[in-house]
Amino acid sequence: MTKYVNSQKYVVEYIELYETGKIKLNKERILLIEFVKKNILNNPKVYFEDEMIENCIAFGEKWYFEMQPFQKFLIAFIFLFWHGNNRVVFRKFLWMLGRGGGKNGLITVVGNFLISELHGIENYDISVVANSEDQAETSIKEAYNCVKKHEMLRKAFKATLTKVVSRKTNSIFTYRTSNGNTKDGLRDGAVVFDEIHQYMDNADVKVHISGLGKRPNPREFYIGTDGYVRDGFLDNMKEKAIKVLKGESRWNSLFPFICRLDEESEIDDMDMWEKANPMLSLPRSDYAEGLYQTIYEEYEELEEDPSNYEEFITKRMNLPKIDLEKSVATWEEIVATSRPLPNLLNQECIGCLDFASIRDFAAVGLLFRDEENYMFKTHSYARKEFVDKHYAYSKPVNPNSTTHKKLAPIREWEQAGHISVVEGPTIQPQLIVEWFVEMSKHYIIKKIIGDNFRMEILKPLLEAEGFEVEVIRNPRAIHSLLAPRIETAFANQQILFGDNPIMRWYTNNTLVIIDKRGNKEYAKKEPVKRKTDGFHCFVHGMYRADEITVGSSFSLANLNF
Numbered sequence: 352m353t354k355y356v357n358s359q360k361y362v363v364e365y366i367e368l369y370e371t372g373k374i375k376l377n378k379e380r381i382l383l384i385e386f387v388k389k390n391i392l393n394n395p396k397v398y399f400e401d402e403m404i405e406n407c408i409a410f411g412e413k414w415y416f417e418m419q420p421f422q423k424f425l426i427a428f429i430f431l432f433w434h435g436n437n438r439v440v441f442r443k444f445l446w447m448l449g450r451g452g453g454k455n456g457l458i459t460v461v462g463n464f465l466i467s468e469l470h471g472i473e474n475y476d477i478s479v480v481a482n483s484e485d486q487a488e489t490s491i492k493e494a495y496n497c498v499k500k501h502e503m504l505r506k507a508f509k510a511t512l513t514k515v516v517s518r519k520t521n522s523i524f525t526y527r528t529s530n531g532n533t534k535d536g537l538r539d540g541a542v543v544f545d546e547i548h549q550y551m552d553n554a555d556v557k558v559h560i561s562g563l564g565k566r567p568n569p570r571e572f573y574i575g576t577d578g579y580v581r582d583g584f585l586d587n588m589k590e591k592a593i594k595v596l597k598g599e600s601r602w603n604s605l606f607p608f609i610c611r612l613d614e615e616s617e618i619d620d621m622d623m624w625e626k627a628n629p630m631l632s633l634p635r636s637d638y639a640e641g642l643y644q645t646i647y648e649e650y651e652e653l654e655e656d657p658s659n660y661e662e663f664i665t666k667r668m669n670l671p672k673i674d675l676e677k678s679v680a681t682w683e684e685i686v687a688t689s690r691p692l693p694n695l696l697n698q699e700c701i702g703c704l705d706f707a708s709i710r711d712f713a714a715v716g717l718l719f720r721d722e723e724n725y726m727f728k729t730h731s732y733a734r735k736e737f738v739d740k741h742y743a744y745s746k747p748v749n750p751n752s753t754t755h756k757k758l759a760p761i762r763e764w765e766q767a768g769h770i771s772v773v774e775g776p777t778i779q780p781q782l783i784v785e786w787f788v789e790m791s792k793h794y795i796i797k798k799i800i801g802d803n804f805r806m807e808i809l810k811p812l813l814e815a816e817g818f819e820v821e822v823i824r825n826p827r828a829i830h831s832l833l834a835p836r837i838e839t840a841f842a843n844q845q846i847l848f849g850d851n852p853i854m855r856w857y858t859n860n861t862l863v864i865i866d867k868r869g870n871k872e873y874a875k876k877e878p879v880k881r882k883t884d885g886f887h888c889f890v891h892g893m894y895r896a897d898e899i900t901v902g903s904s905f906s907l908a909n910l911n912f
Contacts, residue, residue: 355392355393356392356395357391357393357395357397358392359392359399359401359404359427361404361420361424361427362387362391362392362424362427362428363392364420364423365421365423365424366384366387366388368420368632369381373633374420374629374632374633375622375623375632376626377610377613377626379593379596379607379609379610380608380609380610382593382597383596383607383609386595386596386602390602390603391440395434396433396434396435397431397432397433397434397440398431398434399427399431399432400431403430404426404427404430406464406469407426407460407469408426410463410467411426411460411461414463414501414504415459415497416456417636419453419629420632421629421630422457425446428440428441429444429461429570438567438568439568439569439570441570441603441606442569442570443570443573443605444570444571444572444606444608445573445588445592445607445608445609446573446608447575447576447577447589447607447608447609447669448608448628448629448630449576449610449611449624449666449667449668450576450628450666450667451628451630451642451645451646452610452627452628452629452630453630453638454574454575455489455490455493455574458479458490458543458545458572458574459493459494459497462477462479462490462494462524462541462543463494463497463508465522465524465541465570466515466516466517466520466523467507467517467519467520468520470520471520472520472522472566472567472568473521474520474521474522474540474566475522475540475541475566476522476524476539476540476566477522477523477524477539477540477542477543478525478526478539478541478542478543479491479525479526479527479543480526480527480529480542480543480544480545480555481526481528481529481544481545482528482529482546482549483528484526484528486545486546487526487527487545488526489545490526490543490545491512491513491514491515491524491526492512494510494524495510495511495512498515506518507519514526522540527559529550529555529559538562539559539563539566539569540563540566540569540570541563541569541570542563542570542571542572543574544556544559544571544572544573544574545574546575546578547573547574547575547584547588548575548576548579548580548583549578550580550583550584551583551584552583552584552760553587573588576665576669577665577666577669577671578665578666578671579671581671581682581685581859582686582852582855582859588605591604592605592607592609610627610629610669611627611668611669612624612626612668612670613626615670615672618650618663618664618668621647624643624646624668627669628642628646628667628669631643631646646667649663649667650663660672676865677862677863677876678859678861678862679838679841679863679873680838680841680842681841682859684841684842684844685841686855687841687844687846688841688844688847688854688855688858689849689850689855690847690849691847691850692728692848692849693721693726695717695719695728695794696793696794697793697794697795698719698794698795699719699794699795699797699899700717700795700797700899701717701718701797701798701800701892701895701898702790702796702798702799702800702818702892703715703718703799703801703888703889703891704716704783704800704801704809704891705801705884705885705887705888705891706778706780706783706801706805706806706809707804708884709777709778709805710734710737710776710778711734712731712733712737712778712882713731713733713783713884714729714730714857714885714888715729715730715731715783715787715888716885716889717794717796718889718892718893718896719794719899720899721901723845724845724846724847725846725847725896727846727847727848727854727889727892728849729889730769730770730771730786731764731853731885732770732771732772732773732778732782732783733761733770733771733772733773733778734773734774734776735773735774736776738761741759741879741880742760742761742880744762744772759853759856759880759882764852767852769854770853780808780809780812783809784809784812787799787816788816791818796818797819797898798820798821798895798898799818799820799821800891800892800894801820801821801822801823801891802822802823802891803822803823803826806820810822821895823891826887826891829890829894830870830872830873830890831872833890833894834863834871853885854885854886856882857882857883857884857885857886858885858886860875860876860886861874861876861886862874862875862876873886873887
């Protein structure tokens, strides 16, 4: 057994299970093993409170279920403290496992233990927060059923379907919904955020943790399986986790336990499934064996009904999947467009616009290219009445508001300069013209491309300013023509939007419809709130991308006087 400065048996046992090949770990957990060795097991400034760890595990095994090695491993870090001040080393914990991995059951045990006299902190209240009441109350119901079943627990706790209270510490284990009434003034000792894939931003999180710190050793638990919301709270937290594991962020700012497949192809290798769900590691408990059989049956059914593939790989294997027959690109490919734009001053480009609906959104853009990449600079316009109605643009910032306003943080994008919100019954064509006139002072606009919607108005206005204008008479016809080029460019990371969240939003909202002849058309995943104007603007520019002279620029120094 390896000797460590600061050892803990359940942590060391879990590491040895991996190093001896008895369990399989994904890349994030392999990084975690090295992270633990470097920052914790060989760190004399911290210590594991072994008695508390043993008590928590014994409590869970006596009253709830037999603990698996990975669950004991996770519990150990909850009770990791600094020498000197005896404060917790980790305040934030991220647990991501495939569906069925037992994260809610483990949180029930931990929550019930932390409010108990075994933990010993008075008024150490714990709230479980989720978007729906059904999800939020899961752990509280489990704890309630456990307490009611055992006389000894009834002596230690008062339990109802909404809360469990320790008779000795007066600590409360309860649940809340993320869109409920104000949570200001709460004095929780710990907060659990469940199904975090549904969170668009951190507004709900901030209000729930605002009261932490008023009790000793505050903790935050973020648990769940991955989902379909991209560029939201969970993606940001996963990015933070990787930085922590690679030493690019403060090492104790987060303890990340992320379980997933490393590659999509591993879905067909049942031995790899434990990468996403450590409950499936051998030897399996009765629960785990039943879970494996359920997952295997779902996997077999994919052959007959492949429509469930996206749900299976996202939820069971914790590997988000965007069906390429439905989406323009994978989310990873969309994120790759965020690389900074190079200096494009005085470069030749194609102007493009999408002005199909003058009552909601419009987009304008400039497409540049070099030998390998397509660079797109864009701006959007939106009517205030529309964004007020669908995204609560004018309402004061309220972290308790419902999720519909979070579909698009218009005000944030406006403050960043990506979009202009305008008054009036329509978006005025003159705004479009003025944008191109301003851009022509800095870039060489070879021509401006748009589809035939509203172009009878815009074309003469633009031509009056000296622009050459081309109208796409049948925009749907060019989609299938351009689809191979656009898909290849995304796949090869040859598209640059810069750090432009609204352009990522447009792209992720775009649906690819394939007809029976195999022709592709770009449409919307949702007809009203998930806009695609900026992406269609980009497509119009790509229609004439070959006309851009690569390396062309203008400078007075090149002229002969």
